[in-house]
Amino acid sequence: MDGCGGDGRRPRAVFMAFGTHGDVFPIAALAAAFSLDQQQYSVVFITHSAHQNLSAHLAASNVRYMPVSSPPVLAAKQLENIAYGSVESNAEYESFSRRKETIQIEHREECLSYVEEVFGNDPSIRSDFIVINFFALEGWHLAELFQVKCIIAAPYFVPYSAPTSFERQFKQSFPLLYKYFQEAPTNTVCWTDIAHWMWALFMETWGSWRNDCLNLSPIPYTVSDPVTNLPLWHVRAESPLLLYGFSKEIVERPGYWPSSAHVCGFWFLPMAWQFSCDNCRGLLCGNVNPSSEGILCGNHSGLEHYLMGSSYSSLPIFIGLSSIGSMGFLRNPKAFLMVIKAVIESTDYRFILFSSGYQPLDSAIRFVASSVPESSELEATALSCDSTLLFNSRLFCFSGSIPYSWLFPKCAAAIHHAGSGSTAAALFAGIPQVACPFLLDQFYWAERLHWLGVAPEPLKRQHLVPDVDDTLSINNAADVLLGAIRSALSPEIKAQATRIAHRLAPEDGVGEALRTLKEKVLCE
Structure with missing residues (x-):
């Protein structure tokens, strides 16, 4: 690779992230922060078209x-819709696995096309790089193809x-390569890197793509000398930089992790990215201390009243499952x-509830609302089209979005799916949590x-x-949920949540990731 922009050309940075x-979004926040800090760079962000709402925020940076x-989630129903528009309109039905394979091929073709557009016309320079998340391993192989660093x-x-x-199969299939990684010097790719995360790069699904489409060796790190046809194992690659977006206060860094792994602190999105309402964004983002105070726009006065109204004796409990529905x-x-109704009926x-715009849940909310008329103080307050009151006005349903950093301090606790973003926001807010995990x-x-x-x-x-709504299932679920809420609201858990929030307060995860990236990757 050439020097650091010696020909006057702008260095290039590709951020590639897939998933929900x-x-x-945290990777997009890193891309935006990097672009604003390093304006000499040409920065692009590659992700699913389903995340189109990121485009304006990224353009501003x-x-x-x-x-x-490709879709963020390969659920069977989504695949049917992508392939056909509707099952009834098609004479033939493709299997889930076959359609998934087709999407994967098209996805990789698009990734190659985009990265080639960025790096394909000019030789790479030392300061060019690609940043990927764990669901964008295409980027690793493409970085090898275009001879740029991958983070x-x-x-x-x-x-x-x-x-x-x-490990056993790898050792049997590639004994010399296994020995190569085991004997690697400090700060070069070693078996610790492979065992921690790089093992996925050696799976069969990548080998054919590398060989057939990228003209690379099917197995990473086995490039052959054109004369001897022996692997160039005397060339030792540097251990790839791995940035983790969580706090050392929450996850202790194990000693067996690669030395190139850096724990930066939680990566929060810019506040302006987290609104579904432009008017609320304008009001709250202009506030001196938006994380604790602020006034929502007139259309969302009902939400503000529900959260902050003086007529209530206690704070509401947040419930949100983010992408779990989709x-x-x-x-x-x-x-x-x-289940929520049953808990409400036996407590005060x-x-x-944040529905995250999941249409089946929003439809269920509208159905319940239409069948049971509400009467309360809030009835006189005009609710916006993204807000609904249920169950004697003790469940406020919201299909839009608003920053958790503003919302959570106004809640008694948070019930969520244990996603990294919800977890981090509740930890920073210092409120108790009730977690219901679903995957990964x-x-x-x-x-x-x-x-x-x-x-x-x-x-x-x-x-x-619960999958069924019979009385027994609902009551059993409500009993367990109620017990968890009461436990979460105990003085001990509330005090511990406050203590941890105080320890996290000084952290700047995005800033630390940016500093590490500049220190480890950029030219001096």
């Missing part, structure tokens, strides 16, 4: 948005682990609402919250979102 909101057509950035620890037989886990939205708690790293975060003493034992899925 919590997987993608001089980041070019490049959308790929990994993740708002959570590795969301998947190697198969138990991986991932296929919220199969019976009515049952979910009935109030709740605020959510189980870790849920257990971690309990271990830290800021949450009771994690809920099982059926105790928050």
